[in-house]
Amino acid sequence: MSQAGWYPDPGGQPGMYRYWTGSSWSAAITNNPMQAPPQGGLGGPPRPTGQPGWNPNQRRRSPIGWWLGIAAIVVVLGLIGYLAIRNLGGILGVTPSTGTNPTQNVCPKQVATTVTPSPPPNDGRVHGGALSYPQLGDPWSAPAPETRVPFGRDVLTQTVMVEPNYKGDQNSWVASVLVGELVAGDGFFSPQQGSEIVVKCIMGVFYDDAEVVRDDKVNKASTVGGKEAWLVETHLTFDIPNLKTKGELAIILIVATSDASSSIFYASIPDTAAQLVPDARKAMSGLRVG
Structure with a gap:
């Protein structure tokens, strides 16, 4: 076709x-x-084209009616403009003053699936979704399934402990690298649109109640294995009580691995573990599709 x-x-x-x-x-x-x-x-339904024809026999409205109509239009346009400006930062995720709000539905809705992922091959690579990367060595953990990522399934991750038990026995801060199938809507979106979905979700749920400031370093089209992709590298800053880490590098690479599905490579490297950034870049440069 x-x-x-x-x-x-x-x-x-x-x-x-x-x-x-x-x-x-x-x-x-x-x-x-x-x-x-x-x-x-690529977008939504097309805008209507053309204008209704003018009928010379149509009765002219009184000047008062015209002025009232114009005034109503001005009020409506003003309200729309206000709402658009107020929500623009939340839509794009780039307004520095916008903090996260865990009560907002900012992450893709999880869709139940009965499909059990096939066991990954024992080939020295970490597999998730339709992507894989060369397994990282020490100090990175062995690859493990990750079910807590709201924007992915069939996810495998490697981590390095950075700050253990910063908020009780069950809360530790780690560096992580993962691959998986991207879960976002019905799957029919561009890699660029998928990257924004993921960044909004990350900022909305990964940092407790803290305000998160986003500073994009890279936001561009890319390719992986001949597949269309979009790369975002952004520095996120935040202030979480008892956590020494106040910022980290987030790398989000969305790859259109088929007509109706995408896969994700995601790395999160805290500023207090910046020596791990080359490992994350090495994993990304070794990505394969399929």
Whole structure:
């Protein structure tokens, strides 16, 4: 299937159609396969085109009616502008003054699955989702399943203890490197959109109640094994009681490993363990798909 157009939704939504750009599925769906393509081939439903025709026989409204209509439009546009500006930082995740709020639903909804991941091969690599990287040696732990990542499943991780028991026996701070299948919506999103979903989730749930300030160092398109990808490297700063670490480097690489699914490489290296950053970069440079 190479011709762009609307096709029955491969996500399985009855009566719905999803746009095929000629190389990938878009996020746009519709119940009318005859409508125009979405703008850019990736976004939501297309904007309506054209304007209603002017009827010269139509009765003219009184000037008072026009002024009242204009005033109402100004009020509505002002309210929309205010709400858009207020929420822009939360949507993009880049406003320095925006703190996290664990009560907000900022992470993808977990979807139950009955599929049991196949045991990873014993090939000296760490496998998760459709990605793998060369296993890191000492001081990194042996690869272990990680079920607490809200944006992933089939996840394997390696960690290094940085601050044990900073808040009781059950709370320790670690450096981590992991790979897994990305869980976000129905899977029909670009790697760039997926990266923003993950960054918002990380800032929303990984740092207790602390305000988190995001400072992107890298935010760009990439490729892994010939697959479309998006790389974000951001420095996050925070102040959590009893924790010496006040910031860390987060590396998020989203790879479109198939038409309707993506995988993630994620590394989190605290500033107090900066000597581990080269290990994380080595793992990322050794990524393979499949």
